[in-house]
Amino acid sequence: MVDELLFFMEVLVGGLLAGTMYSLVALGFVLIFKASATFNFSQGAMVFFSVLAFCGFMQDFNIPFVLAFILAALLMVVVGLCTERLVLRPLMNASEDTVLMATIGLGYVLEGLAQAAWGVEVRRLDLGIGDFPVPWIADNLKLFISALDIFAGLVAALMIIGLFLLFKYTKIGLGLRAVADDAGAASSIGIPLKHIMLLVWSAAGVVALVAGCMWGARAGVQFALVDLALKALPVLIIGGFSSIPGAIVGGLIIGATEKVLEVYIGPFFGGAIEGWAPYVLAIFFLLYRPEGLFGEKIIRRV
């Protein structure tokens, strides 16, 4: 009985921590959704592009870890700058659907550029943190929990605190929330949309880099990261597209349920249900709570 409970705890905690990895990816989507009201289909490609560049700087040019990370982050700011200038500004007055399609195109461009520049083979990324159980926790609590999962959880927590402070207490954060509410009204009082867009896309790029590092360390830096990022979709549906806490909680819920379901219900379906179980959960949310758990309700005075 105790063993079973411990096993359940292990599955649950492992799932929750793995969920923070989804949350990290989802954060990037939320940032852009807040400012442009668009689902950024190129977020997965940004994850792939940024972490491949990071590996490339380290492995092809022998640049030290920290410097390579800073360079990759700067590169993502440049990508944000180019995106604003070449894609978003010409589409400034286009409909949201048009911008959505443009992000799909942008995704392909980034995937192609990344592979042209750094090659197509799978790269190993070593963060110096192993993806195996922490001995201390295994000995004392009898739980097998990966050090990488714990690290990802800490990083996710730091990023949320950072973004929360940025949005709530800085001038640019106020501008960003104003644009998210009503871009037309924001521009009528002199909030320059292009600066806000640049900031948001750069921030989403850096978030993509962090998420890419976590996933790359676990699964190898490879093209599959692009599709993995789409796992963020059910996370966003559950958490709400425009909410940063929502991205986190959504990620935790997805991580925990997919692992628990895989272990306890999976065998009845012949296993491997964690691939689709999150989407089933997402459908239920779409039916009964379409704005997600934390999504901003559309406030309308009657």
Added chain:
Amino acid sequence: MSNSSANILDIKNIEVRYDDVILALHDVSLKVPKGKVVALLGANGAGKSTTLKAVSTMLASERGKVTNGSIEYDGNSINKQTPSQMVGLGMVQVLEGRRCFGHLTVEENIISGAYSRKLSKGDINQELEKIYTYFIRLKERRKSQAAFTSGGEQQMIAVARAMMAKPKMLLLDEPTMGLAPQLVAEIFNIVKELNTKEGVSILLAEQNTNVALKNSDYGYIIETGRVMLDGTAQSLLNDDKVKELYLGISKKGRKNFRDVLKEESLTKRSN
């Protein structure tokens, strides 16, 4: 010409098209003298909002373009500026329908108006206190979420937000739309106060002809994209045509739609 420097805004014969096809303004000319309140009157679709957006350069975001004529603001001609540049030059538009940031608090809404100015925290608080002297009601509600305030309060938020940008000129698009008469009076009182105490020049678009003219120095009446009539507010209030068409008063006293129909059928019969 000494006259031109007396006007903060000088619109000369502008023509505006949407999507390069739809002609919204045929020929509109108007002047706003420095420190005055000018009313732009007309029915729905007459071109009031379009005129204001042409001035604030907000037209581009609706795929509209000034295809003819010129606009001069504070001695400079306007063509390629962005809305945020116009705000930097001291021209702020309060959009139709108030357009508050619903998820922000009342105070955050007002502070956001100062975004284009480089102010310290202390300066912002000082400005905020000054703004609250005009909008006492907003001070009480400073911590509420803007979406849950009343229509009148939202209009005040929108004007207060625009005032935080320290404008030389305000463009108000239907500030009293959908408000109860008492609130209409309150809003206009504030607008007059801002005009006299802060020296802000004002161009306001209104359907509420009577109240607008009573609170303005000068008025223009536009219909289907053309200026039909203009004059001092007093002369327009006393004009027979204006009285009949916009104020619903004829020489014989108040007149309603049924009376007009009766008159028409009488003249038909006599023909």
